[in-house]
Amino acid sequence: xxxxxxxxxxxxxxxxxxxxxxxxxxxxxxxxxxxxxxxxxxxxxxxxxxxxxxxxxxxxxxxxxxxxxxxxxxxxxxxxxxxxxxxxxxxxxxxxxxxxxxxxxxxxxxxxxxxxxxxxxxxxxxxxxxxxxxxxxxxxxxxxxxxxxxxxxxxxxxxxxxxxxxxxxxxxxxxxxxxxxxxxxxxxxxxxxxxxxxxxxxxxxxxxxxxxxxxxxxxxxxxxxxxxxxxxxxxxxxxxxxxxxxxxxxxxxxxxxxxxxxxxxxxxx
Amino acid sequence: xxxxxxxxxxxxxxxxxxxxxxxxxxxxxxxxxxxxxxxxxxxxxxxxxxxxxxxxxxxxxxxxxxxxxxxxxxxxxxxxxxxxxxxxxxxxxxxxxxxxxxxxxxxxxxxxxxxxxxxxxxxxxxxxxxxxxxxxxxxxxxxxxxxxxxxxxxxxxxxxxxxxxxxxxxxxxxxxxxxxxxxxxxxxxxxxxxxxxxxxxxxxxxxxxxxxxxxxxxxxxxxxxxxxxxxxxxxxxxxxxxxxxxxxxxxxxxxxxxxxxxxxxxxxxxxxxxxxxxxxxxxxxxxxxxxxxxxxxxxxxxxxxxxxxxxxxxxxxxxxxxxxxxxxxxxxxxxxxxxxxxxxxxxxxxxxxxxxxxxxxxxxxxxxxxxxxxxxxxxxxxxxxxxxxxxxxxxxxxxxxxxxxxxxxxxxxxxxxxxxxxxxxxxxxxxxxxxxxxxxxxxxxxxxxxxxx
Numbered sequence: 108x109x110x111x112x113x114x115x116x117x118x119x120x121x122x123x124x125x126x127x128x129x130x131x132x133x134x135x136x137x138x139x140x141x142x143x144x145x146x147x148x149x150x151x152x153x154x155x156x157x158x159x160x161x162x163x164x165x166x167x168x169x170x171x172x173x174x175x176x177x178x179x180x181x182x183x184x185x186x187x188x189x190x191x192x193x194x195x196x197x198x199x200x201x202x203x204x205x206x207x208x209x210x211x212x213x214x215x216x217x218x219x220x221x222x223x224x225x226x227x228x229x230x231x232x233x234x235x236x237x238x239x240x241x242x243x244x245x246x247x248x249x250x251x252x253x254x255x256x257x258x259x260x261x262x263x264x265x266x267x268x269x270x271x272x273x274x275x276x277x278x279x280x281x282x283x284x285x286x287x288x289x290x291x292x293x294x295x296x297x298x299x300x301x302x303x304x305x306x307x308x309x310x311x312x313x314x315x316x317x318x319x320x321x322x323x324x325x326x327x328x329x330x331x332x333x334x335x336x337x338x339x340x341x342x343x344x345x346x347x348x349x350x351x352x353x354x355x356x357x358x359x360x361x362x363x364x365x366x367x368x369x370x371x372x373x374x375x376x
Numbered sequence: 377x378x379x380x381x382x383x384x385x386x387x388x389x390x391x392x393x394x395x396x397x398x399x400x401x402x403x404x405x406x407x408x409x410x411x412x413x414x415x416x417x418x419x420x421x422x423x424x425x426x427x428x429x430x431x432x433x434x435x436x437x438x439x440x441x442x443x444x445x446x447x448x449x450x451x452x453x454x455x456x457x458x459x460x461x462x463x464x465x466x467x468x469x470x471x472x473x474x475x476x477x478x479x480x481x482x483x484x485x486x487x488x489x490x491x492x493x494x495x496x497x498x499x500x501x502x503x504x505x506x507x508x509x510x511x512x513x514x515x516x517x518x519x520x521x522x523x524x525x526x527x528x529x530x531x532x533x534x535x536x537x538x539x540x541x542x543x544x545x546x547x548x549x550x551x552x553x554x555x556x557x558x559x560x561x562x563x564x565x566x567x568x569x570x571x572x573x574x575x576x577x578x579x580x581x582x583x584x585x586x587x588x589x590x591x592x593x594x595x596x597x598x599x600x601x602x603x604x605x606x607x608x609x610x611x612x613x614x615x616x617x618x619x620x621x622x623x624x625x626x627x628x629x630x631x632x633x634x635x636x637x638x639x640x641x642x643x644x645x646x647x648x649x650x651x652x653x654x655x656x657x658x659x660x661x662x663x664x665x666x667x668x669x670x671x672x673x674x675x676x677x678x679x680x681x682x683x684x685x686x687x688x689x690x691x692x693x694x695x696x697x698x699x700x701x702x703x704x705x706x707x708x709x710x711x712x713x714x715x716x717x718x719x720x721x722x723x724x725x726x727x728x729x730x731x732x733x734x735x736x737x738x739x740x741x742x743x744x745x746x747x748x749x750x751x752x753x754x755x756x757x758x759x760x761x762x763x764x765x766x767x768x769x770x771x772x773x774x775x776x777x778x779x780x781x782x783x784x785x786x787x788x789x790x791x792x793x794x795x796x797x798x799x800x801x802x803x804x805x806x807x808x809x810x811x812x813x814x815x816x817x818x819x820x821x822x823x824x825x826x827x828x829x
Contacts, residue, residue: 119459119715120459120460120713120714120715121460121713123692123693146692146693147459148458148459148460148692148715149458149459149460149461149484149485149486149691149692149693150459176713197702216701216702235701236701241699242501242504242505242698242699242700243504243505243698280639280640281640281643284643299639300584300585300640300643303584303588303643317606319585319588320585320588320589320592320599320600320603320606321588321589321591321592321597321599323598323600363592363595363597363598364588364591364592364595364597364650
């Protein structure tokens with residue numbers, strides 16, 4: 108039986124619950140989970156102060172309620188499944204290396220910062236800095252997958268070193284800024300200044316995008332790997348037409364103020 | 377001239393980040409007014425003339441006059457009982473007062489932020505990302521032969537800034553202005569434009585693209601002439617500027633909020649700092665933000681040397697965490713996270729976004745200000761304080777991180793910010809110790825409790 112947590116009291120101030128992950132609750136019964144300490148503003152409280160807990164920790168957690176003020180869920184997660192039936196706050200899946208997080212609603216800033224593996228699926232929208240590096244940190248996401256079916260805001264994949272981020276809707280400005288490697292796919296519109304300072308890596312967009320003066324046009328072609336990637340994304344529920352699957356893409360390389368080994372692929376109907 | 381007159385030489389003006397320390401103030405001690413401020417600019421003269429002694433209660437609780445001790449007790453109780461208290465402001469007070477405010481935030485496990493977060497906060501992030509090639513304004517005066525202002529209008533915002541960067545004769549600049557090339561880069565022709573030898577008008581919101589193209593040219597990369605369509609600046613102008621930058625002896629980039637608070641924010645500042653870094657391959661180049669409030673640079677310095685970070689610092693867990701966007705005041709108020717606020721020498725209720733002001737109205741606010749403001753009017757506890765630099769001594773930092781002492785002109789019947797904050801700190805400390813016990817306290821309270829034992 109999985110662990111089910113239902114919020115009975117809405118936190119007045121941010122609740123930081125990094126202990127709520129399937130691996131950290133493995134083998135714990137509902138009483139033990141209720142007694143786990145979490146941070147409510149500047150005081151320590153227990154999970155039971157805010158959540159009604161049912162079941163036993165066997166590798167899967169279901170969370171229900173208004174979790175928009177709950178931060179750091181699934182931090183450092185290594186295995187198991189975390190399903191959030193609603194919205195969730197900032198810092199979801201910080202530095203996770205395995206397992207899967209699913210959010211039925213919207214997520215706050217910093218989804219999967221510096222994650223190394225595993226998968227995060229956001230069925231609604233996410234805010235800024237998904238898969239990015241923390242301020243002052245050299246590298247962002249190191250591996251794993253972030254699938255955002257709705258829109259995302261600025262600095263997606265900031266400093267990303269590896270892994271895959273897919274945005275089903277629109278992305279804000281500075282997508283893939285300072286990117287070191289990895290892949291970002293934006294199926295909707297992409298904001299300006301994408302790939303600024305990128306060293307390597309691929310940014311793929313389905314709509315015309317304004318390029319920085321430090322990106323240069325290479326050619327128009329059909330990269331074979333896109334067909335494989337898009338087929339895999341279709342199985343994840345992303346709507347990708349046959350025209351995009353088999354179509355041609357402009358290739359721009361940059362950023363010339365850095366290594367100039369990154370690429371932005373723009374679908375050309 | 378009035379009979380009871382005092383002349384204060386080498387007084388310091390704390391209106392803007394220039395912190396000019398060559399004022400000669402004539403003070404009418406009977407009326408407690410500054411009648412003349414020699415050497416002050418138009419902004420400085422207004423600053424000295426405006427700050428007279430108001431007739432306000434020293435402390436008010438819910439709009440009613442209250443004894444100072446009672447107001448301090450009430451403020452301390454509010455802060456100690458809050459779960460996510462925020463401290464904000466600090467740019468118009470002394471470093472000594474700022475230090476007390478950081479200590480309070482540490483003891484109550486709150487969040488401390490300064491007005492930096494709504495002006496040069498993006499530059500703070502960029503300093504962390506890129507680094508800063510820096511100098512004092514004195515070095516600029518004595519050495520700089522190429523001065524570039526980007527996104528600022530110093531003639532109106534910092535009228536005496538030019539005495540460091542444009543007009544003066546320096547050790548290696550014997551002919552003053554004649555030996556310097558001044559470049560203004562802005563989206564419009566401002567009143568600062570007449571001092572410029574070269575004026576470059578960039579399309580609004582295209583500063584980053586222009587900076588990025590300049591970086592590419594400095595590194596010897598090819599840039600498409602179509603850049604003119606994007607930025608409004610011809611490639612030849614950029615090439616000429618790059619040659620001047622690479623061939624100068626000492627270059628300086630001064631940047632203002634026209635760069636930091638437009639689309640791109642910290643990346644705009646970061647691009648400019650990266651350009652300065654690139655140019656150090658060829659010559660000596662520095663980049664300095666032109667700071668606004670009198671001691672906002674001091675706020676950055678004090679919060680940095682006490683917490684390790686310049687603004688947007690949270691102590692909820694007993695140790696400092698820095699995350700602009702999460703712990704900066706506009707964000708904590710807009711999201712409705714904060715449940716109490718200590719506002720020092722600032723008026724967020726008049727200039728924050730509506731959602732933030734609405735939340736500020738819902739929570740208990742403690743304010744310290746020299747004047748009645750929109751914030752003091754909605755405050756649960758409002759303290760009237762004396763003005764730093766005019767009534768209160770202390771230290772402030774000039775925009776180039778040089779600390780400068782204050783020489784007050786006349787005494788005020790109101791206490792200084794430091795005095796009130798120290799009293800709140802003392803009481804908060806006592807309350808936390810009694811609430812948590814000596815071993816349960818954290819941060820400064822814990823250290824102090826051990827000392828007391």
